[in-house]
Amino acid sequence: MIQCVVVVFTLFCPVAFPVKHSLIFSLTASSGVRDIPEFLGSVLVDEVQAGYCDSNIKTAEPKVDWMRKFMKENPQQLEWYVNKCIESQHFFRATIDSLVKRLNQTTGAHILQRMSGCEWDDETGEIRGYIQYGYDGEDFIALDLQTLTWIASKPEAFITKLRWDADQAELDDYKYYYVHLYPDWLKKYVQYANSSLQRTDLPSVSLLQKTPSSPVTCHATGFYPDRADLFWRKDGEELHEDVDKGEILPNHDGTFQMSVDLNISLIAPEDWKKYDCVFQMSGVKDDIITKLDKSVIRTNWVPPSVFPAGAVIGVVVGLLLLLLCITGLFMWRKKTNGFRAANTSDSADRHSDPN
The missing domain is CATH 2.60.40.10 (Immunoglobulins)
Incomplete structure (x- = not known):
């Protein structure tokens, strides 16, 4: 899942293992939230994080071995992810600023998240794409890829729906990406990840x-x-x-x-x-x-009434030896000409801290 300490909303995507596969793009932007990057993005294949980017590292990174291999052999796709990460940061930042002004939210933290991707049933060949936005913990707007229209989940999203419905070129791009391009990518990812995704380790x-x-x-x-x-x-x-x-x-x-x-x-x-x-x-x-x-x-539990006998003996012997040494030093100084008697406060200071 996305690497973020704030969980905004969850979109449950039905996955029937092993014949149905999923490619999920999870993007999150925040305003006024401390200790996390302002933008976070993750790519998940069959619910396993395969790639990651954020506004701090300013690039996209493969997170599993098979994806590193794929990107090494397909550098143009890694470049696409890097550029998409940067573009999405600007888009999400502008969208949050617009929503904050429109909804008159002058203070507080705000979160915008998009969950999108596709599912592919390798048995039936069925493909399903989806795009859904959430804002401040609630569903906000989603795209119907059949009718190519946005569906507002709440009244505040209606203005956004009107604006985005009017951008036909963008809607056509969405249909191409989520119905054709991304499913093709998913099929290639599954081929690369096949050995990893089917691996089983018992605990x-x-x-x-x-x-x-x-x-x-x-x-x-x-x-x-x-x-x-x-x-x-x-x-x-x-x-x-x-x-x-x-x-x-x-x-x-x-x-x-x-x-x-x-x-x-x-x-x-x-x-x-x-x-x-x-x-x-x-x-x-x-x-x-x-x-x-x-x-x-x-367990590491030790009964409080039980104390190791060896430890008791060691402490007692150590204290006796220390007392003998101090007593001997005092007597030696007293008997030797030119030396004053040992100051008991000096001795105490020297031995008060065993470190």
């Missing part, structure tokens, strides 16, 4: 717990792709109560991780054997099942 699954009274976390990491599920069950039935399920998150190596917590406070020890954690992945026949077993739970 390592662990049970984690902070303290004996804390929930038990079932954590799966290192899996690919992200079409997976992780859940707790009892006696073979999936649990929906006393569980807290996390989102699927990316790892730095391109794989994914997720976790789900189980509240064990009301589970009797003799009933633990009834529970297990299940990891499922689309296209993989066998599930990974991890039994709720105290012996396999990993």
Whole structure:
């Protein structure tokens, strides 16, 4: 998904794996939002980020190996993405400024986002293109590629609809890009990405717990792709109560991780054997099942009443040796002519900071 800490709106694009493929262009511009670039863009192929650009780096970058290979062999397309990134920044900036003035929004942060792209069913050959804009967290305007007319999602977008409907040359370009050109690109991307998109990595699954009274976390990491599920069950039935399920998150190596917590406070020890954690992945026949077993739970917790005996002995011996040294130094200075007795405050200062 787009690399942005602000999520404005989500356009759900139906994807039936593996026969339906998708190419998504996700563009976001902001005004008055700190700590993120004013413009962000991502290209996703089958929901995997393949390229990225923003107003800070001022260029387009492939994000996966197969796309780097494709761009190396097709440098004119990389140049197209770089130019498109720069053009889109100016267009989005001008559009936000226009909307802010028209809607009399003198203060605050504002977000403009466009989700567009195409889907291709490699079994039926069906192609569907789409373009949709959102503004400040709400749907704003969308293009009907069948009638080549814009549909205003709210009254404030009607003026924009009238202006954009009048630009017939732009509408014809949209139809060419989203019905013909982009689907052709998608087919080529799928060919290059075929081995990567069909790769399957199974995760390592662990049970984690902070303290004996804390929930038990079932954590799966290192899996690919992200079409997976992780859940707790009892006696073979999936649990929906006393569980807290996390989102699927990316790892730095391109794989994914997720976790789900189980509240064990009301589970009797003799009933633990009834529970297990299940990891499922689309296209993989066998599930990974991890039994709720105290012996396999990993934790860093140490009972507060337990303190290592070796550490106690070491501290006591160290203090005794330090005391003997200070006492010996005091006596030696007192017996030696020309030397004054050791100042206890000096000794204290020298040993007050062990570092």
